[in-house]
Amino acid sequence: MIEFRNVSKTYSTGTEAVHCANFKINKGDFAFLVGASGSGKSTLIKLILKEEEPTSGNIIINGKDTTFLKKSRVPYLRRSMGVVFQDFRLLPDKTVYENVAFAMYIVRATPRHIRRQVPMVLSLVGLSGKAKMYPNELSGGEQQRVALARALVNNPSMLIADEPTGNLDPETAWDIMTLLDDINKRGTTVVVATHAKDIVDKMKKRVIQIDKGIIIRDSEKGGYNSEV
Amino acid sequence: MKFNIVGYLIGEGFKNTFKNKKSTFSAMLVMCISMLIFGLFFIIGENINHIMQTVENAQAMQVFINLDATDEDIQKLEEELKTIEGISKIEFLSKEDGFADYKEKYGDRSYLIDSYEEFIPDSYIINFTDLKLSGQVLEQVKKLDNVKEITSANEVMDKLVKVTNGIRMVTLLILAGLVIGAIFIIANTIKLTVYARRKEISIMKYVGATNSFIRWPFIVEGMLIGIISACISILIVGGLYRLATNGLLSSATIQNLGITFVSFADMFNMIIIVYLILGIGIGVLGSSMSMRKYLEV
Numbered sequence A: 001m002i003e004f005r006n007v008s009k010t011y012s013t014g015t016e017a018v019h020c021a022n023f024k025i026n027k028g029d030f031a032f033l034v035g036a037s038g039s040g041k042s043t044l045i046k047l048i049l050k051e052e053e054p055t056s057g058n059i060i061i062n063g064k065d066t067t068f069l070k071k072s073r074v075p076y077l078r079r080s081m082g083v084v085f086q087d088f089r090l091l092p093d094k095t096v097y098e099n100v101a102f103a104m105y106i107v108r109a110t111p112r113h114i115r116r117q118v119p120m121v122l123s124l125v126g127l128s129g130k131a132k133m134y135p136n137e138l139s140g141g142e143q144q145r146v147a148l149a150r151a152l153v154n155n156p157s158m159l160i161a162d163e164p165t166g167n168l169d170p171e172t173a174w175d176i177m178t179l180l181d182d183i184n185k186r187g188t189t190v191v192v193a194t195h196a197k198d199i200v201d202k203m204k205k206r207v208i209q210i211d212k213g214i215i216i217r218d219s220e221k222g223g224y225n226s227e228v
Numbered sequence B: 001m002k003f004n005i006v007g008y009l010i011g012e013g014f015k016n017t018f019k020n021k022k023s024t025f026s027a028m029l030v031m032c033i034s035m036l037i038f039g040l041f042f043i044i045g046e047n048i049n050h051i052m053q054t055v056e057n058a059q060a061m062q063v064f065i066n067l068d069a070t071d072e073d074i075q076k077l078e079e080e081l082k083t084i085e086g087i088s089k090i091e092f093l094s095k096e097d098g099f100a101d102y103k104e105k106y107g108d109r110s111y112l113i114d115s116y117e118e119f120i121p122d123s124y125i126i127n128f129t130d131l132k133l134s135g136q137v138l139e140q141v142k143k144l145d146n147v148k149e150i151t152s153a154n155e156v157m158d159k160l161v162k163v164t165n166g167i168r169m170v171t172l173l174i175l176a177g178l179v180i181g182a183i184f185i186i187a188n189t190i191k192l193t194v195y196a197r198r199k200e201i202s203i204m205k206y207v208g209a210t211n212s213f214i215r216w217p218f219i220v221e222g223m224l225i226g227i228i229s230a231c232i233s234i235l236i237v238g239g240l241y242r243l244a245t246n247g248l249l250s251s252a253t254i255q256n257l258g259i260t261f262v263s264f265a266d267m268f269n270m271i272i273i274v275y276l277i278l279g280i281g282i283g284v285l286g287s288s289m290s291m292r293k294y295l296e297v
């Protein structure tokens, strides 16, 4: 599903954010990406999203090498992945329903499909009653659920999250991570970059640890710092 | 929220246009000023052209006689000319005098036409009693025997031709300058909208929106500014033109000269087409320019 082969990334500033990364995340996997601040987690995620190009190496997504993917094809690649960020990135002047429907619009879904699909994902993330509210009327956890609904509404085969719980208190963070686990159990591949040590230790999922751009550990059912 | 793609894209474009009232207004202002200046020069050019045609037919004309016409033929022609209503004066210009006139016109370079002497025919110079009758006189003179060619004998014409050509050049230059200026101003206006909506654009990119999908609302915005400016400008130009010509036509001098103006309806098509092409073209170009940076996510 996602495979990195000897991928390195040096920014134009000269910083080598990723050095010779090799890993493979299979369909249906749940993987944590952990590491200190500045270790290169976000860079890995940007590489997956093809927001940044690798300096060398190959990234294979859904069996296709994206190295030579035309720029005009990138939007279609992105439709196979849902993305959430630490800062939610909702549109403040649109309701919960509209924020989610917006993502379907963009991929030109039919009105009928949108009317059926949006309430379904909203109930999946537990926001059925809040469709008409605006983002500023919601708690942080609820806002992240909207972002998740938006990421999932087009049925992507994978969900990529960069510190999805970074702005949330531990309890809400745990709720969101459990939701991600549920989503994964329904068949979606999930990749989460995070600093949430407690949650990673508790969930016993695959952990890919990166340090100064180098992948130093990749363990099944690992903890944040070491094997459990 | 309506879920119709075309409706959505156009609706967003409209929303953008009216959200940034200040910059939209200033862009429209510049567009309108550009269009008005263009309109002014265009209209002046058209009218000089029109007046020239009237004057050309009006003041006087030179009727060249076939080279092989006999003296009797020439005499007969003069008699016939005299019978035509609307001619005040008929003056014979022999080929020798006519040639001398040409030599004078060419001044230093008169030797250039030396070899053409034998091709210069005799002619009659005709003045009109009433300028308005010139057209009809022309028609009658054309039908007479031994008339080779009729041209204006008015030297003012040459100058007017030069002036009109000059005005056309200036119009084109102004147009070019204004187009470039207006493109940059529109680009700047839309850049503000794009900037205000950069978050939305980046979300769209993450969800997998194609660049063209993202671009459309902004292009609609640019086009809208152009179209609205075109409509405002044509109204202003039309109104002012009517006022100005009505004022001028009521003046005695203009009436005595028999000058008429081109009716605005005759120029309307040309002006509105130029305005719309300008407006839409500038809008689309400007918005495309302003988008480039933000599509790189």
Ligand SMILES: Nc1ncnc2c1ncn2[C@@H]1O[C@H](COP(=O)(O)OP(=O)(O)OP(=O)(O)O)[C@@H](O)[C@H]1O
Pocket (backbone or CB within 6 Å): A011, A012, A013, A015, A016, A017, A035, A036, A037, A038, A039, A040, A041, A042, A043, A044
């Ligand atoms: N656009 C960029 N241009 C230049 N250097 C960058 C850019 N983005 C990141 N970097 C550098 O690359 C390195 C890795 O950054 P990255 O954002 O991937 O770290 P991170 O693991 O996500 O950190 P955090 O946990 O704080 O989010 C850092 O040294 C950072 O300064």
Ligand SMILES: [Mg+2]
Pocket (backbone or CB within 6 Å): A041, A042, A043, A162
């Ligand atoms: Mg990061």
